[in-house]
Amino acid sequence: MKILRAIWPTLLLLPLLYLLGTSHGSVPALGKLFSPFTGFWQNTELEELREGNLELKGLQEEVTIKYDENRIPHIFAKNDADLYFAQGYTVASDRLWQMEFYTLVAAGRLTEVVGERALAYDQYNRRSGMGFTAEEINKRMDEAPEILSYLESYAAGVNAYVASLSEKDLPIEYKMLGYSPEKWTPKKSMLILMNMRNQLNGGSIDFKMTQLVQKYGLDLVNELFPKYPKNAEPIIPNGSPLLFEPMDIPEVPDQIVAFPKDNSVAMNLEAPRPEIGSNNWAVAGAKSASGLPILSNDPHLGLSFPSIWYQIQLHSPTVNVYGSALPGVPGVTIGFNKDIAWGVTNVGPDVMDFFKIKFKDDGKNEYWHDNQWKNTSKRAETYVIKGGETITDTLISTHHGPVIYFENSKGNFNKSVPAGYAMQWITHDTSPEDLNCFLGLNKAKNYADYREALTHYIAPAQNFIFASNENDIAITPNGKFPLKWEEQGKFLLDGTRTDHDWQGYLPAEHNPHVKNPERGYVSSANQSINNPDDYPYYIDWHSADPYRGTQINKRLAIMESATADSLRSVQNDNYSLAGEWFLPPLLEALNKSETPHSEAQSLLKGWDYRNKANSIAATIFETWINILMTNIWDDEFPLSENFFYPREDKTLQFILEEPDSKWFDNVKTKNKVESLEDIVSISFNETIDSLQKTYGSLSESWEWYKVKQTGIRHLIPAFKAFSKEGLPNGGGKRIVNASTGKWGPSWRMIVELDKEWPRAYGVYPGGQSGNPGSKYYDNMVDTWTKGQLNELLFLKNETEESSSILSSQKLTPSK
Amino acid sequence: MIYLAILIFGAILSVLGPWWIAAPVAFIACRLKARNSKQAFWNAALSVLTLWVGYALYTHFGSGVNMVNKMAGVLTSSTDGISSMGNIALIFGLTALISFLIGGMAGLAGYKIKQI
Numbered sequence: 001m002k003i004l005r006a007i008w009p010t011l012l013l014l015p016l017l018y019l020l021g022t023s024h025g026s027v028p029a030l031g032k033l034f035s036p037f038t039g040f041w042q043n044t045e046l047e048e049l050r051e052g053n054l055e056l057k058g059l060q061e062e063v064t065i066k067y068d069e070n071r072i073p074h075i076f077a078k079n080d081a082d083l084y085f086a087q088g089y090t091v092a093s094d095r096l097w098q099m100e101f102y103t104l105v106a107a108g109r110l111t112e113v114v115g116e117r118a119l120a121y122d123q124y125n126r127r128s129g130m131g132f133t134a135e136e137i138n139k140r141m142d143e144a145p146e147i148l149s150y151l152e153s154y155a156a157g158v159n160a161y162v163a164s165l166s167e168k169d170l171p172i173e174y175k176m177l178g179y180s181p182e183k184w185t186p187k188k189s190m191l192i193l194m195n196m197r198n199q200l201n202g203g204s205i206d207f208k209m210t211q212l213v214q215k216y217g218l219d220l221v222n223e224l225f226p227k228y229p230k231n232a233e234p235i236i237p238n239g240s241p242l243l244f245e246p247m248d249i250p251e252v253p254d255q256i257v258a259f260p261k262d263n264s265v266a267m268n269l270e271a272p273r274p275e276i277g278s279n280n281w282a283v284a285g286a287k288s289a290s291g292l293p294i295l296s297n298d299p300h301l302g303l304s305f306p307s308i309w310y311q312i313q314l315h316s317p318t319v320n321v322y323g324s325a326l327p328g329v330p331g332v333t334i335g336f337n338k339d340i341a342w343g344v345t346n347v348g349p350d351v352m353d354f355f356k357i358k359f360k361d362d363g364k365n366e367y368w369h370d371n372q373w374k375n376t377s378k379r380a381e382t383y384v385i386k387g388g389e390t391i392t393d394t395l396i397s398t399h400h401g402p403v404i405y406f407e408n409s410k411g412n413f414n415k416s417v418p419a420g421y422a423m424q425w426i427t428h429d430t431s432p433e434d435l436n437c438f439l440g441l442n443k444a445k446n447y448a449d450y451r452e453a454l455t456h457y458i459a460p461a462q463n464f465i466f467a468s469n470e471n472d473i474a475i476t477p478n479g480k481f482p483l484k485w486e487e488q489g490k491f492l493l494d495g496t497r498t499d500h501d502w503q504g505y506l507p508a509e510h511n512p513h514v515k516n517p518e519r520g521y522v523s524s525a526n527q528s529i530n531n532p533d534d535y536p537y538y539i540d541w542h543s544a545d546p547y548r549g550t551q552i553n554k555r556l557a558i559m560e561s562a563t564a565d566s567l568r569s570v571q572n573d574n575y576s577l578a579g580e581w582f583l584p585p586l587l588e589a590l591n592k593s594e595t596p597h598s599e600a601q602s603l604l605k606g607w608d609y610r611n612k613a614n615s616i617a618a619t620i621f622e623t624w625i626n627i628l629m630t631n632i633w634d635d636e637f638p639l640s641e642n643f644f645y646p647r648e649d650k651t652l653q654f655i656l657e658e659p660d661s662k663w664f665d666n667v668k669t670k671n672k673v674e675s676l677e678d679i680v681s682i683s684f685n686e687t688i689d690s691l692q693k694t695y696g697s698l699s700e701s702w703e704w705y706k707v708k709q710t711g712i713r714h715l716i717p718a719f720k721a722f723s724k725e726g727l728p729n730g731g732g733k734r735i736v737n738a739s740t741g742k743w744g745p746s747w748r749m750i751v752e753l754d755k756e757w758p759r760a761y762g763v764y765p766g767g768q769s770g771n772p773g774s775k776y777y778d779n780m781v782d783t784w785t786k787g788q789l790n791e792l793l794f795l796k797n798e799t800e801e802s803s804s805i806l807s808s809q810k811l812t813p814s815k
Numbered sequence: 816m817i818y819l820a821i822l823i824f825g826a827i828l829s830v831l832g833p834w835w836i837a838a839p840v841a842f843i844a845c846r847l848k849a850r851n852s853k854q855a856f857w858n859a860a861l862s863v864l865t866l867w868v869g870y871a872l873y874t875h876f877g878s879g880v881n882m883v884n885k886m887a888g889v890l891t892s893s894t895d896g897i898s899s900m901g902n903i904a905l906i907f908g909l910t911a912l913i914s915f916l917i918g919g920m921a922g923l924a925g926y927k928i929k930q931i
Contacts, residue, residue: 037870041875774880
């Protein structure tokens with residue numbers, strides 16, 4: 001009894017410390033987190049300048065890093081190994097958690113840090129083979145010894161940073177979620193690239209298209225969903241000459257679709273992501289004030305904190321390059337050097353196909369192909385759930401690729417993947433050479449170097465735009481493209497037939513390309529690549545709506561004596577071609593109907609077609625056209641049943657040329673045949689009703705930016721306080737300035753080429769630091785929101801002085 | 816005396832040690848010097864509280880970024896927490912509560928263990 005009286009507080013203390021020191025479900029370890037000596041208080045940055053001398057194991061010689069006013073590092077190394085070591089070290093010191101998070105996503109390991117709720121997502125990511133491919137690339141890395149050495153130096157740099165950390169120094173996300181960083185490896189850099197392949201070349205509408213054919217037949221589907229839109233302005237200008245002798249194109253087989261067995265189990269599907277798009281263009285010297293080209297690029301991606309990009313200058317005896325890098329990958333992805341500049345937009349080629357598999361029996365050990373039974377391969381995947389529990393899963397693959405789902409189930413993460421079909425996807429390509437494209441561009445001096453660098457590239461296919469101070473401009477939709485018969489893979493394919501297999505690959509020199517076109521500019525905005533009359537191969541049938549591409553070309557065509565500022569005004573162009581095209585016929589139809597004249601109508605009549613931040617007309621139009629599209633198409637092609645609408649430009653064609661088309665009738669109303677006027681007026685009334693319901697009566701609260709709600713959100717959605725929402729900018733998904741709710745220009749760059757030294761401007765919506773407790777976490781957001789750019793400091797060498805450099809740090813090899 | 820001892824040794828060891836290091840400091844200090852339960856509990860509790868809240872105040876006012884608002888937002892699943900005063904109350908309150916509890920319990924435990 002006496003003993004108990006003596007030790008009861010100790011018996012209480014120990015479990016108390018244990019409880020406060022461990023995380024429980026989604027509740028973090030509160031003691032650890034709130035201790036000002038180890039917890040989040042330590043992430044409040046008191047000293048933001050990076051100075052002094054760091055001794056690091058693994059360096060060969062001294063490295064100098066100068067930090068400018070946005071804390072962008074300018075790294076000066078005496079050899080390439082040290083250069084990439086220092087890049088790894090620097091990026092990790094700002095973005096460690098983010099880098100590792102991406103690798104966990106691509107490898108399907110999120111359950112380890114967030115628990116079982118990520119299982120379906122992890123299963124999809126593992127079954128679709130990103131982690132497996134990263135592993136296979138890693139195994140082949142000795143075929144590309146130079147890349148391997150850079151990746152190893154980079155990893156050593158990241159690990160030197162990780163080794164210097166104690167609990168208090170960890171990025172706040174580790175503290176909140178309760179785990180610690182692992183060692184970085186070259187394979188993890190590959191996982192980051194897999195993540196990009198998935199984000200940019202990872203979607204498919206084959207399943208939806210197949211359902212359409214099942215319901216409406218091939219002819220109607222081809223008419224409503226044409227390969228080449230009527231008013232397309234392709235990336236490669238019409239009439240561009242073919243620069244190679246084409247290979248034989250495989251013949252289209254008698255059967256081109258393999259229907260799913262049971263259509264009734266198709267489920268609610270997410271709409272595809274039209275927001276993934278980007279703009280780039282370059283004007284020739286003949287159109288610029290300086291007489292040399294100017295290049296512009298703004299890749300549109302999901303806007304996130306920490307930012308997708310990391311600005312950096314890399315200088316060694318072999319390279320001096322500036323631009324945006326992907327955290328976790330050596331080199332610069334979009335940027336410029338003394339002589340050239342380059343940028344990318346997404347191609348979105350048809351590089352993910354599904355093959356219906358006929359298994360011999362339920363054992364799924366053999367499948368039928370080429371008139372014989374062939375063996376499947378099986379692989380076990382083990383998922384570790386936070387807390388220690390494990391789940392195993394057997395993955396079955398055919399020569400096409402992995403079978404993702406065997407049955408349709410609500411739990412399937414990606415619902416546009418049909419059950420019982422094998423996936424063939426360019427992401428599974430294991431060539432270790434991919435990075436040579438970007439590393440080659442980093443060092444490129446001219447057009448020939450650019451062309452050479454591009455031959456190494458696999459995926460995700462991008463429109464690589466180029467400009468040089470030798471007065472060349474060019475664009476190349478580039479990546480490894482499968483050789484296919486016309487529109488092969490627009491629908492689900494038959495896995496038993498050899499003529500449905502991918503038939504080989506295009507040589508890189510056969511990729512579409514144009515250099516110094518007569519019109520004096522090159523551009524892309526994810527539209528159709530070529531006029532089919534100009535190019536022999538099938539790359540994709542589906543492309544972005546023509547608004548951005550056409551508007552950019554309109555601006556560039558009349559541009560003279562261009563400067564960086566003229567290009568910046570195109571990046572921020574808010575003009576709505578959709579408004580210009582749709583609104584007059586819609587208002588006319590509305591006039592014919594009995595809809596009472598309203599304030600909203602007069603606002604639309606007076607609209608300057610600009611999606612400015614405070615435009616109310618823009619809000620009404622954008623809402624109206626979305627509702628109109630739904631009202632025209634959803635009766636026949638319900639999105640909720642995994643269908644897909646025809647494009648807006650096709651819809652416009654019906655409005656202008658076939659106003660009596662049957663598609664305007666709502667088939668759900670039994671005794672009535674709706675006309676175009678009816679649908680237009682119903683949609684208009686619904687638009688006003690829905691806006692009134694959400695935002696009250698017509699007032700300032702209808703302003704476009706308040707409705708559009710552009711925000712930059714933390715990668716962990718629950719951390720809303722680490723996000724920035726409601727940014728007051730214009731734009732939209734049909735607009736060159738493509739800021740939508742969650743998507744937008746993730747990096748804007750403009751480079752004026754010069755014989756002596758280029759002048760460049762850029763900004764991304766975020767900041768260099770991934771730490772919410774740093775002022776460099778979001779310090780560039782306002783500049784971005786206003787559509788302004790920062791002048792980019794590109795130093796000639798280590799000794800060049802600049803008033804923008806705020807601090808300097810030395811990394812020295814430790815003895 | 817006990818208060819000051821815990822504050823000084825707690826501060827030095829907290830910079831180096833794990834988050835709970837102030838607890839054993841309070842335990843030992845009270846094991847050696849405390850004269851009764853009340854004295855042990857209150858001195859230790861207030862000392863660790865001073866240490867934690869003091870250091871938290873130093874980081875809060877030393878930085879250009881308001882981490883208190885951000886953390887309050889995260890804890891309340893909102894963009895900016897309750898209100899600026901509410902956030903300060905919540906975040907400093909939790910810091911104070913946790914440090915008070917572990918300090919007080921450790922001090923009491925240290926004193927009581929003498930009775931074996």
